[in-house]
Amino acid sequence: FFSTHFSMPKCPACGKEEYFGESVRSLGKDWHRGCLKCAKCGKTLTPDEHAEHDGKPYCRVPCYAALFGSSRRKARCRFC
Numbered sequence: 001f002f003s004t005h006f007s008m009p010k011c012p013a014c015g016k017e018e019y020f021g022e023s024v025r026s027l028g029k030d031w032h033r034g035c036l037k038c039a040k041c042g043k044t045l046t047p048d049e050h051a052e053h054d055g056k057p058y059c060r061v062p063c064y065a066a067l068f069g070s071s072r073r074k075a076r077c078r079f080c
Contacts, residue, residue: 011035027052038063 008017013035023030026047036045039056040063050057051064058064 013037026050027055027057040067 009030011018011032012029013031018030022032024033024036024047026036034044036057038045038059040058043059045057051060053068
C-alpha cells in the first residue's frame with residue numbers, strides 16, 4: 001500500500017488551489033471564476049470575453065482598446 005501525493009493547480013490571481021468544477025480555463029491557466037478579472041478595471045470576465053496582454057486579461061473595450069489598441073484599429077468584441 002502506498003500513497004500518492006499531488007498538488008492541485010493554483011489560481012494565477014490568488015494563488016489558492018483550484019478544484020474541479022470551481023474553475024474556468026483561460027490564457028492557458030485555470031482560474032477561480034471570481035478571480036478572472038480585468039487587470040485594469042477589475043470587471044469579472046468570462047473566458048470568451050477578454051483580450052490578453054503580457055499574460056494578463058483585460059476587457060476588450062474599453063480597457064484593452066484604451067491601453068494597447070492602435071488609433072487605426074479599434075478592438076472589437078467577438079460579436080462585431
